[in-house]
Amino acid sequence: MQILETERLRLRWFDDSDVPFILGLINEEPWKANIADPGVSTPEQARQWMRDRLLNRYWSQGHGFWCVERKEDGERLGLAGLIHREGLPEPDLGYGLAERHWGRGYAREAAAAALRYAHEVLGLRHLLATTAPHNDSSGRVLMDIGFQDLGLQQTEAHEGLSHVYAWRSPEPAGDDAQQLRTLVQRFLGAFDNRAGRLHQLAALPHWLLPEARIVVRQGEALSSLSLREFIEPRAEAFASGALQDFHEWIEDLQIEHEGGLAQLRLHYAKAGRREGQAFEGRGHKLLQCVKTARGWKIAAIAWEDRAD
DSSP states (O other), X not given: OEEEEOSSEEEEOOOGGGHHHHHHHTTSHHHHHHTOOOOOOSHHHHHHHHIIIIIHHHHHHSOOEEEEEETTXXXXXXXXEEEOOTTOSSOEEEEEEOGGGTTSSHHHHHHHXXXXXXXXXXXXXXXXXXXXXXXXXXXXXXXXXXXXXXXXXXXXXXXXXXXXXXXXXXXXXXOHHHHHHHHHHHHHHTTOOGGGOOOOGGGHHHHEEEEEEEEEEETTEEEEEEHHHHHHHHHHHHHHTSEEEEEEEEEEEEEEEETTEEXXXXXXXXXXXXXXXXXXXXXXXXXXXXXXXXXXXXXXXXEEEEOO
């Protein structure tokens, strides 16, 4: 799934076709010196490393390290993105490029794009980044894009000292009601692909609990879907061009919340083109939400399109 584009780069999910590239990247000497030696020497080990470190996080976190490609020719340059790293209190922004692509500003471009995505799409308000103590060049990139230098620290995520950097959103978070309204807007906005805009379905696992269920009523039929079962066919419809110029918007929203629980009743409208034919519709959704240490998350969704 494609995540974002910049002037020169495209960031997307890794997949099995990237195994040879990953095997080469993580065995480069700069990777071993500045990040870690993963002890990976075969394609099968690289495939397993990708599943554990990259692919699984897309579904459990709603973000991760993405493949960085050059748009002009599709060449793989490295990886960039953000993860929840065990031992760090906030998501961690990181990147790593093959040595042959250093010195061209690709790392800064990818890192800046990942930061914008974290703030504007995911709504994250605080990020960390860590580098090896001697990796001054990566530190300069982080400070150039807006991170502050917190100096050398011992973190629970690393053996030995790391250079730690932090970024905070300058905007207030708002009260619970505002945060819940924003959550709904981000959820609906993930499906927007008008005028060639990239949909943001890859971000949905960030806003929903991993075990969340989506129940859809169509006439007398009920479907109960996992998050992955919900996302994959919709991503395919966007990728194939079957669903174009689509967007949904709020017509009415009622929020009830007490403590760390909330229920949102949403009436919405939608429009787009399916298989080249324009369509419109309306419906209602019921969202049950819980407040976690990482903000409000959707625990369950039930919805029904209204027959006009």
